[in-house]
Structure formats: structure tokens, C-alpha cells
Amino acid sequence: MDDEDILARIQALVDKEHELRDSPSGDDAPGEDRRSRLRRVEEQLDQCWDLLRQRRAKEDAGESPQEAEARPIDQVEGYRQ
16 A cells, blocks of 8 residues: 555545534444444544655655554554644
């Protein structure tokens, strides 16, 4: 996966996030509410942004960006802002 693939995935997730935020609550899928789906999309977005930052940092340091790996969501979500 290269930067362009990651950016395309980010855009798809942003589109999904907007769709979930703009949809009436009656459009929820059975067994899953909109809030939990939105939370999952936001976590995936954070994970993609983290991977992209890792790749760029490795490249800036003269390392191979291909060595960057997606970190677990619980690790990414545990970062301090």
C-alpha cells in the first residue's frame, strides 16, 4: 500500500463519515446504531492517518516507507493529543 492508496482510503472513510453524520437516525442498519458505526469509521480514519504519518516520517529519515505498518486501533486511539 502506498501513500496514494492510503489517501484514497482516507477519502472513502471521510465520505462514509459525512454520510453517517448527515443520515437520519432511522436509516441505521439492523443490530448496529449509527453512533457505533461512526465510531468505527473514526477509528479507522485515525489508523490510516497514523500509517500515513509513519510512512512520511520513515521517508524523511531516509528509511523505507514500506516498513511502516498499521498499528492496532486501541494503540492509535490511546495516543495523547
